[in-house]
Amino acid sequence: MREIVLDTETTGFDPESGDRIVEIGAVELMGHVATGRTYHQYINPERSMPEEAFQVHGLGDDFLRDKPKFAEVGQAFLDFIGDAKLVIHNAAFDIKFLNAELGWINLPKIPWEQAIDTLDIARKRFPGSPASLDALCRRFGIDNTSRTLHGALLDSEILAEVYLELIGGRQPDFGLSNIPQKSAGDTSVDWTPRPRPTPLPSRITEEEAAAHADFVAKLGDDAVWLKT
Template sequence: MREIVLDTETTGFDPETGDRIVEIGAVELMGHMATGKTYHQYINPERAMPEEAFQVHGLGDEFLRDKPKFAEVGQAFLDFIGDAKLVIHNAAFDIKFLNAELGWMGLPKIPWEQAIDTLEIARKRFPGSPASLDALCRRFAIDNSSRTLHGALLDSEILAEVYLELIGGRQPDFGLQSMSGAGGTEAGEAWTPPPRPSPLEPRLSEKEAAAHAEFVSKLGDSALWLKS
Protein backbone atom coordinates (compact mmCIF):
# COMPACT_ATOMS: atom_id res chain seq x y z
CA MET A 1 0.00 0.00 0.00
CA ARG A 2 1.42 3.35 -1.08
CA GLU A 3 0.95 6.37 1.20
CA ILE A 4 2.27 9.93 1.00
CA VAL A 5 3.02 11.82 4.21
CA LEU A 6 2.43 15.46 3.34
CA ASP A 7 2.85 18.95 4.74
CA THR A 8 2.43 22.45 3.34
CA GLU A 9 3.56 25.87 4.51
CA THR A 10 1.46 28.91 3.66
CA THR A 11 1.38 32.69 3.93
CA GLY A 12 -1.59 32.55 6.28
CA PHE A 13 -4.79 30.72 7.16
CA ASP A 14 -7.30 31.21 4.36
CA PRO A 15 -6.79 30.95 0.58
CA GLU A 16 -10.08 32.77 0.02
CA THR A 17 -8.54 35.95 1.49
CA GLY A 18 -5.42 35.75 -0.69
CA ASP A 19 -3.14 33.41 1.27
CA ARG A 20 -1.06 30.98 -0.80
CA ILE A 21 1.14 27.92 -0.45
CA VAL A 22 4.88 28.66 -0.20
CA GLU A 23 6.26 25.13 0.35
CA ILE A 24 5.21 21.50 -0.11
CA GLY A 25 7.06 18.54 1.37
CA ALA A 26 6.09 14.88 1.00
CA VAL A 27 7.55 11.49 1.90
CA GLU A 28 6.56 8.22 0.23
CA LEU A 29 5.71 5.14 2.31
CA MET A 30 5.20 1.66 0.89
CA GLY A 31 3.70 -0.86 3.28
CA HIS A 32 4.29 1.65 6.11
CA MET A 33 8.01 1.80 5.32
CA ALA A 34 9.83 4.84 3.92
CA THR A 35 11.04 4.24 0.37
CA GLY A 36 13.43 7.20 0.25
CA LYS A 37 11.35 8.96 -2.42
CA THR A 38 10.36 12.52 -1.53
CA TYR A 39 8.76 15.57 -3.10
CA HIS A 40 9.91 19.02 -2.04
CA GLN A 41 9.11 22.35 -3.65
CA TYR A 42 9.34 26.00 -2.62
CA ILE A 43 6.70 28.13 -4.34
CA ASN A 44 6.46 31.80 -5.19
CA PRO A 45 3.16 32.89 -3.55
CA GLU A 46 2.84 35.91 -5.86
CA ARG A 47 2.24 38.12 -2.85
CA ALA A 48 4.28 39.62 -0.02
CA MET A 49 5.07 37.28 2.84
CA PRO A 50 3.42 38.57 6.04
CA GLU A 51 5.81 39.17 8.92
CA GLU A 52 4.07 36.63 11.15
CA ALA A 53 4.40 33.95 8.47
CA PHE A 54 8.09 34.80 8.01
CA GLN A 55 8.62 34.30 11.76
CA VAL A 56 7.07 30.81 11.53
CA HIS A 57 8.65 29.55 8.30
CA GLY A 58 11.77 31.67 7.88
CA LEU A 59 10.87 32.10 4.19
CA GLY A 60 11.09 35.68 2.96
CA ASP A 61 10.12 37.51 -0.22
CA GLU A 62 13.67 37.61 -1.56
CA PHE A 63 14.13 33.85 -1.15
CA LEU A 64 10.78 33.00 -2.78
CA ARG A 65 10.96 35.54 -5.62
CA ASP A 66 12.71 33.24 -8.11
CA LYS A 67 10.84 30.06 -7.12
CA PRO A 68 8.21 28.62 -9.48
CA LYS A 69 4.56 29.55 -9.10
CA PHE A 70 2.10 26.85 -8.13
CA ALA A 71 0.71 26.85 -11.67
CA GLU A 72 4.14 25.66 -12.85
CA VAL A 73 4.40 22.73 -10.42
CA GLY A 74 0.79 21.72 -9.73
CA GLN A 75 0.66 18.93 -12.30
CA ALA A 76 4.02 17.50 -11.19
CA PHE A 77 2.71 17.45 -7.62
CA LEU A 78 -0.44 15.57 -8.67
CA ASP A 79 1.70 13.12 -10.65
CA PHE A 80 3.79 12.42 -7.54
CA ILE A 81 0.90 11.76 -5.17
CA GLY A 82 -1.23 9.83 -7.68
CA ASP A 83 -4.09 8.05 -5.93
CA ALA A 84 -2.07 7.26 -2.78
CA LYS A 85 -3.55 7.97 0.62
CA LEU A 86 -2.30 11.33 1.96
CA VAL A 87 -1.21 11.29 5.60
CA ILE A 88 -1.57 14.86 6.90
CA HIS A 89 -1.65 16.45 10.36
CA ASN A 90 -4.79 18.62 10.42
CA ALA A 91 -5.69 17.50 6.91
CA ALA A 92 -8.55 19.99 6.51
CA PHE A 93 -6.07 22.88 6.47
CA ASP A 94 -3.68 21.45 3.84
CA ILE A 95 -6.42 20.00 1.63
CA LYS A 96 -8.21 23.38 1.68
CA PHE A 97 -5.11 25.15 0.36
CA LEU A 98 -4.13 22.46 -2.13
CA ASN A 99 -7.62 22.30 -3.60
CA ALA A 100 -7.78 26.09 -3.86
CA GLU A 101 -4.51 26.15 -5.80
CA LEU A 102 -5.53 23.19 -7.99
CA GLY A 103 -8.94 24.75 -8.63
CA TRP A 104 -7.37 28.01 -9.81
CA MET A 105 -5.37 25.92 -12.30
CA GLY A 106 -8.40 23.97 -13.47
CA LEU A 107 -6.86 20.71 -12.27
CA PRO A 108 -8.72 17.90 -10.43
CA LYS A 109 -9.13 18.53 -6.72
CA ILE A 110 -8.08 16.05 -4.05
CA PRO A 111 -11.08 14.13 -2.65
CA TRP A 112 -11.40 14.26 1.12
CA GLU A 113 -11.52 10.44 1.27
CA GLN A 114 -7.93 10.36 0.04
CA ALA A 115 -6.69 11.98 3.27
CA ILE A 116 -5.72 10.32 6.55
CA ASP A 117 -5.80 12.92 9.32
CA THR A 118 -3.23 12.15 12.04
CA LEU A 119 -4.64 14.94 14.21
CA GLU A 120 -7.99 13.15 14.26
CA ILE A 121 -6.29 9.82 15.00
CA ALA A 122 -4.31 11.35 17.88
CA ARG A 123 -7.39 12.97 19.42
CA LYS A 124 -9.24 9.66 19.35
CA ARG A 125 -6.32 7.75 20.87
CA PHE A 126 -5.45 10.34 23.51
CA PRO A 127 -8.63 12.33 24.26
CA GLY A 128 -8.02 15.53 26.17
CA SER A 129 -4.24 15.44 25.59
CA PRO A 130 -2.25 17.87 23.41
CA ALA A 131 -2.19 16.59 19.85
CA SER A 132 0.20 18.98 18.09
CA LEU A 133 3.09 17.47 16.14
CA ASP A 134 5.54 18.61 18.82
CA ALA A 135 3.38 17.12 21.59
CA LEU A 136 3.20 13.79 19.79
CA CYS A 137 6.96 13.80 19.28
CA ARG A 138 7.36 14.17 23.05
CA ARG A 139 4.85 11.39 23.69
CA PHE A 140 6.61 8.95 21.36
CA ALA A 141 10.18 10.10 22.17
CA ILE A 142 10.80 11.17 18.56
CA ASP A 143 13.70 13.59 18.12
CA ASN A 144 12.43 16.85 16.64
CA SER A 145 15.29 19.03 17.89
CA SER A 146 16.02 20.22 14.34
CA ARG A 147 12.49 21.64 14.07
CA THR A 148 13.33 25.20 15.09
CA LEU A 149 11.27 26.54 12.17
CA HIS A 150 8.36 24.96 10.35
CA GLY A 151 9.63 23.29 7.18
CA ALA A 152 7.39 21.15 4.98
CA LEU A 153 9.82 18.33 4.19
CA LEU A 154 11.23 18.07 7.71
CA ASP A 155 7.73 18.11 9.17
CA SER A 156 6.70 15.36 6.74
CA GLU A 157 9.62 13.19 7.81
CA ILE A 158 8.77 13.71 11.48
CA LEU A 159 5.08 13.12 10.83
CA ALA A 160 5.90 9.82 9.11
CA GLU A 161 7.46 8.59 12.38
CA VAL A 162 4.52 9.90 14.42
CA TYR A 163 2.03 8.26 12.06
CA LEU A 164 3.66 4.86 12.36
CA GLU A 165 3.55 5.16 16.15
CA LEU A 166 -0.12 6.18 16.04
CA ILE A 167 -1.09 3.11 14.03
CA GLY A 168 0.78 0.69 16.24
CA GLY A 169 4.54 1.00 16.18
CA ARG A 170 7.38 2.62 14.29
CA GLN A 171 8.11 -0.66 12.46
CA PRO A 172 4.74 -2.40 12.04
CA ASP A 173 6.26 -4.89 9.60
CA PHE A 174 9.22 -5.55 11.94
CA GLY A 175 11.56 -4.14 9.31
CA LEU A 176 11.30 -7.22 7.08
CA GLN A 177 10.70 -5.15 3.96
CA SER A 178 13.79 -3.02 4.50
CA MET A 179 16.25 -5.86 5.12
CA SER A 180 18.91 -6.58 2.54
CA GLY A 181 21.33 -9.46 2.12
CA ALA A 182 21.22 -12.80 3.96
CA GLY A 183 17.68 -13.53 2.83
CA GLY A 184 16.39 -9.95 3.08
CA THR A 185 15.07 -7.78 0.27
CA GLU A 186 15.04 -4.17 -0.78
CA ALA A 187 12.14 -2.01 0.44
CA GLY A 188 8.84 -2.79 -1.24
CA GLU A 189 9.74 -6.38 -2.27
CA ALA A 190 8.21 -9.47 -0.71
CA TRP A 191 10.34 -10.96 2.06
CA THR A 192 11.04 -14.70 2.05
CA PRO A 193 12.95 -16.59 4.76
CA PRO A 194 16.44 -17.87 3.88
CA PRO A 195 17.10 -21.64 3.96
CA ARG A 196 18.45 -23.07 7.21
CA PRO A 197 22.18 -23.83 7.13
CA SER A 198 21.42 -27.24 8.67
CA PRO A 199 18.16 -29.17 9.24
CA LEU A 200 16.46 -29.08 12.62
CA GLU A 201 16.94 -32.10 14.85
CA PRO A 202 13.91 -34.46 14.63
CA ARG A 203 11.49 -34.05 17.52
CA LEU A 204 9.65 -37.34 16.91
CA SER A 205 10.87 -40.32 18.95
CA GLU A 206 11.30 -43.77 17.39
CA LYS A 207 8.39 -45.03 19.48
CA GLU A 208 6.12 -42.23 18.22
CA ALA A 209 7.18 -42.82 14.62
CA ALA A 210 6.43 -46.55 14.90
CA ALA A 211 3.00 -45.83 16.42
CA HIS A 212 2.19 -43.42 13.59
CA ALA A 213 3.27 -45.93 10.94
CA GLU A 214 1.07 -48.62 12.51
CA PHE A 215 -1.89 -46.22 12.57
CA VAL A 216 -1.44 -45.25 8.90
CA SER A 217 -1.18 -48.91 7.83
CA LYS A 218 -4.70 -49.49 9.09
CA LEU A 219 -6.17 -46.67 6.94
CA GLY A 220 -5.95 -48.53 3.63
CA ASP A 221 -4.27 -47.74 0.31
CA SER A 222 -6.20 -44.47 -0.14
CA ALA A 223 -4.71 -42.88 2.99
CA LEU A 224 -3.39 -39.37 2.35
CA TRP A 225 -0.09 -40.14 4.07
CA LEU A 226 0.62 -42.93 1.51
CA LYS A 227 0.28 -40.59 -1.49
CA SER A 228 3.36 -38.88 -2.90
Protein backbone atom coordinates in the same frame (compact mmCIF):
# COMPACT_ATOMS: atom_id res chain seq x y z
CA MET B 1 0.41 -0.04 -0.01
CA ARG B 2 1.69 3.39 -1.04
CA GLU B 3 1.18 6.39 1.23
CA ILE B 4 2.43 9.98 1.03
CA VAL B 5 3.14 11.88 4.23
CA LEU B 6 2.49 15.51 3.34
CA ASP B 7 2.86 19.01 4.73
CA THR B 8 2.39 22.49 3.31
CA GLU B 9 3.48 25.93 4.47
CA THR B 10 1.34 28.95 3.62
CA THR B 11 1.21 32.72 3.90
CA GLY B 12 -1.76 32.52 6.28
CA PHE B 13 -4.91 30.62 7.17
CA ASP B 14 -7.46 31.19 4.42
CA PRO B 15 -6.95 30.81 0.65
CA GLU B 16 -10.25 32.59 0.00
CA SER B 17 -8.73 35.69 1.64
CA GLY B 18 -5.72 35.61 -0.66
CA ASP B 19 -3.36 33.34 1.26
CA ARG B 20 -1.22 30.99 -0.82
CA ILE B 21 1.03 27.93 -0.47
CA VAL B 22 4.75 28.72 -0.27
CA GLU B 23 6.18 25.23 0.30
CA ILE B 24 5.19 21.58 -0.13
CA GLY B 25 7.07 18.65 1.37
CA ALA B 26 6.19 14.98 1.03
CA VAL B 27 7.68 11.61 1.97
CA GLU B 28 6.77 8.33 0.27
CA LEU B 29 5.97 5.21 2.32
CA MET B 30 5.55 1.70 0.98
CA GLY B 31 4.07 -0.77 3.40
CA HIS B 32 4.54 1.82 6.19
CA VAL B 33 8.28 2.05 5.47
CA ALA B 34 9.95 5.17 4.06
CA THR B 35 11.36 4.52 0.58
CA GLY B 36 13.70 7.52 0.54
CA ARG B 37 11.71 9.11 -2.28
CA THR B 38 10.53 12.63 -1.46
CA TYR B 39 8.90 15.65 -3.06
CA HIS B 40 9.96 19.17 -2.03
CA GLN B 41 9.09 22.44 -3.68
CA TYR B 42 9.26 26.09 -2.68
CA ILE B 43 6.60 28.18 -4.42
CA ASN B 44 6.31 31.85 -5.32
CA PRO B 45 2.99 32.88 -3.70
CA GLU B 46 2.60 35.87 -6.05
CA ARG B 47 2.03 38.09 -3.05
CA SER B 48 4.07 39.47 -0.16
CA MET B 49 4.88 37.24 2.79
CA PRO B 50 3.23 38.60 5.97
CA GLU B 51 5.64 39.30 8.82
CA GLU B 52 3.95 36.78 11.13
CA ALA B 53 4.26 34.06 8.49
CA PHE B 54 7.93 34.94 7.94
CA GLN B 55 8.56 34.53 11.67
CA VAL B 56 7.03 31.03 11.56
CA HIS B 57 8.52 29.73 8.31
CA GLY B 58 11.62 31.85 7.79
CA LEU B 59 10.67 32.28 4.11
CA GLY B 60 10.79 35.86 2.89
CA ASP B 61 9.89 37.68 -0.31
CA ASP B 62 13.49 37.78 -1.55
CA PHE B 63 13.89 34.01 -1.15
CA LEU B 64 10.58 33.15 -2.81
CA ARG B 65 10.71 35.65 -5.67
CA ASP B 66 12.54 33.39 -8.13
CA LYS B 67 10.72 30.20 -7.16
CA PRO B 68 8.16 28.67 -9.56
CA LYS B 69 4.50 29.55 -9.26
CA PHE B 70 2.04 26.85 -8.29
CA ALA B 71 0.74 26.74 -11.86
CA GLU B 72 4.21 25.60 -12.95
CA VAL B 73 4.47 22.72 -10.45
CA GLY B 74 0.86 21.68 -9.85
CA GLN B 75 0.81 18.84 -12.38
CA ALA B 76 4.18 17.46 -11.19
CA PHE B 77 2.83 17.45 -7.64
CA LEU B 78 -0.28 15.52 -8.70
CA ASP B 79 1.89 13.08 -10.63
CA PHE B 80 3.97 12.44 -7.50
CA ILE B 81 1.07 11.78 -5.14
CA GLY B 82 -1.02 9.81 -7.63
CA ASP B 83 -3.88 8.02 -5.89
CA ALA B 84 -1.88 7.24 -2.73
CA LYS B 85 -3.38 7.96 0.64
CA LEU B 86 -2.16 11.32 1.97
CA VAL B 87 -1.07 11.29 5.61
CA ILE B 88 -1.48 14.84 6.93
CA HIS B 89 -1.59 16.43 10.38
CA ASN B 90 -4.77 18.53 10.42
CA ALA B 91 -5.65 17.40 6.91
CA ALA B 92 -8.54 19.83 6.47
CA PHE B 93 -6.11 22.76 6.44
CA ASP B 94 -3.70 21.38 3.83
CA ILE B 95 -6.39 19.88 1.58
CA LYS B 96 -8.27 23.19 1.64
CA PHE B 97 -5.20 25.05 0.39
CA LEU B 98 -4.15 22.42 -2.13
CA ASN B 99 -7.61 22.22 -3.65
CA ALA B 100 -7.84 26.00 -3.85
CA GLU B 101 -4.52 26.17 -5.70
CA LEU B 102 -5.47 23.28 -7.99
CA GLY B 103 -8.87 24.79 -8.71
CA TRP B 104 -7.36 28.15 -9.72
CA ILE B 105 -5.35 26.44 -12.47
CA ASN B 106 -8.10 24.00 -13.51
CA LEU B 107 -6.38 20.84 -12.31
CA PRO B 108 -8.25 17.96 -10.60
CA LYS B 109 -8.86 18.49 -6.90
CA ILE B 110 -7.86 15.98 -4.23
CA PRO B 111 -10.80 13.93 -2.87
CA TRP B 112 -11.26 14.45 0.86
CA GLU B 113 -11.40 10.69 1.40
CA GLN B 114 -7.84 10.37 0.06
CA ALA B 115 -6.51 11.98 3.25
CA ILE B 116 -5.60 10.30 6.54
CA ASP B 117 -5.66 12.86 9.37
CA THR B 118 -3.07 12.07 12.04
CA LEU B 119 -4.51 14.81 14.25
CA ASP B 120 -7.82 12.93 14.31
CA ILE B 121 -6.03 9.64 15.01
CA ALA B 122 -4.06 11.19 17.90
CA ARG B 123 -7.16 12.74 19.48
CA LYS B 124 -8.96 9.40 19.38
CA ARG B 125 -5.98 7.51 20.82
CA PHE B 126 -5.16 10.07 23.51
CA PRO B 127 -8.38 11.97 24.30
CA GLY B 128 -7.81 15.16 26.25
CA SER B 129 -4.04 15.15 25.64
CA PRO B 130 -2.11 17.64 23.48
CA ALA B 131 -2.06 16.43 19.90
CA SER B 132 0.28 18.88 18.17
CA LEU B 133 3.18 17.46 16.19
CA ASP B 134 5.64 18.62 18.87
CA ALA B 135 3.52 17.07 21.64
CA LEU B 136 3.38 13.73 19.80
CA CYS B 137 7.14 13.81 19.27
CA ARG B 138 7.57 14.17 23.05
CA ARG B 139 5.12 11.34 23.68
CA PHE B 140 6.90 8.93 21.34
CA GLY B 141 10.47 10.06 22.07
CA ILE B 142 11.03 11.32 18.51
CA ASP B 143 13.85 13.83 18.08
CA ASN B 144 12.50 17.09 16.68
CA THR B 145 15.26 19.40 17.92
CA SER B 146 15.98 20.54 14.36
CA ARG B 147 12.42 21.87 14.07
CA THR B 148 13.20 25.46 15.04
CA LEU B 149 11.16 26.76 12.08
CA HIS B 150 8.24 25.17 10.29
CA GLY B 151 9.59 23.49 7.13
CA ALA B 152 7.38 21.31 4.95
CA LEU B 153 9.85 18.51 4.17
CA LEU B 154 11.27 18.30 7.70
CA ASP B 155 7.77 18.28 9.17
CA SER B 156 6.78 15.52 6.73
CA GLU B 157 9.76 13.40 7.78
CA ILE B 158 8.92 13.90 11.46
CA LEU B 159 5.22 13.23 10.82
CA ALA B 160 6.11 9.97 9.08
CA GLU B 161 7.74 8.75 12.31
CA VAL B 162 4.79 9.97 14.38
CA TYR B 163 2.31 8.28 12.04
CA LEU B 164 4.09 4.93 12.29
CA GLU B 165 3.96 5.14 16.08
CA LEU B 166 0.28 6.14 16.04
CA ILE B 167 -0.62 3.04 14.04
CA GLY B 168 1.54 0.74 16.15
CA GLY B 169 5.09 1.08 14.89
CA ARG B 170 6.71 0.16 11.58
CA GLN B 171 4.83 -3.13 11.49
CA PRO B 172 1.29 -2.33 12.72
CA ASP B 173 0.27 -5.93 12.00
CA PHE B 174 3.34 -7.18 13.92
CA GLY B 175 4.95 -8.14 10.62
CA LEU B 176 2.76 -11.22 10.25
CA SER B 177 1.67 -10.23 6.76
CA ASN B 178 5.29 -10.33 5.62
CA ILE B 179 6.01 -13.86 6.89
CA PRO B 180 6.05 -16.32 3.96
CA GLN B 181 3.54 -19.14 4.26
CA LYS B 182 5.22 -22.54 4.70
CA SER B 183 3.97 -25.98 3.96
CA ALA B 184 3.59 -28.55 6.73
CA GLY B 185 6.93 -29.95 7.84
CA ASP B 186 8.97 -27.12 6.33
CA THR B 187 11.41 -26.06 9.05
CA SER B 188 13.53 -23.70 6.94
CA VAL B 189 13.91 -20.15 8.21
CA ASP B 190 14.12 -17.35 5.67
CA TRP B 191 12.49 -14.48 7.55
CA THR B 192 13.62 -12.58 10.62
CA PRO B 193 12.06 -9.49 12.15
CA ARG B 194 13.90 -6.26 11.49
CA PRO B 195 15.10 -4.33 14.55
CA ARG B 196 13.67 -0.89 15.22
CA PRO B 197 16.21 1.68 13.86
CA THR B 198 15.89 3.82 16.98
CA PRO B 199 15.00 1.98 20.21
CA LEU B 200 12.02 3.39 22.06
CA PRO B 201 12.97 5.08 25.35
CA SER B 202 12.32 3.13 28.52
CA ARG B 203 9.13 4.10 30.35
CA ILE B 204 10.22 2.45 33.61
CA THR B 205 10.89 4.98 36.33
CA GLU B 206 13.92 4.76 38.64
CA GLU B 207 11.57 3.96 41.54
CA GLU B 208 10.01 1.06 39.61
CA ALA B 209 13.42 -0.32 38.66
CA ALA B 210 14.60 -0.14 42.27
CA ALA B 211 11.44 -1.86 43.54
CA HIS B 212 11.91 -4.65 40.99
CA ALA B 213 15.55 -5.13 42.01
CA ASP B 214 14.53 -5.39 45.68
CA PHE B 215 11.86 -7.94 44.80
CA VAL B 216 14.25 -10.09 42.78
CA ALA B 217 16.88 -9.98 45.54
CA LYS B 218 14.41 -11.58 47.93
CA LEU B 219 13.85 -14.54 45.59
CA GLY B 220 17.35 -15.94 45.98
CA ASP B 221 20.04 -16.92 43.51
CA ASP B 222 17.71 -19.12 41.44
CA ALA B 223 15.44 -16.26 40.40
CA VAL B 224 14.79 -16.41 36.66
CA TRP B 225 15.63 -12.70 36.31
CA LEU B 226 19.19 -13.45 37.44
CA LYS B 227 19.74 -16.06 34.72
CA THR B 228 20.86 -14.45 31.48
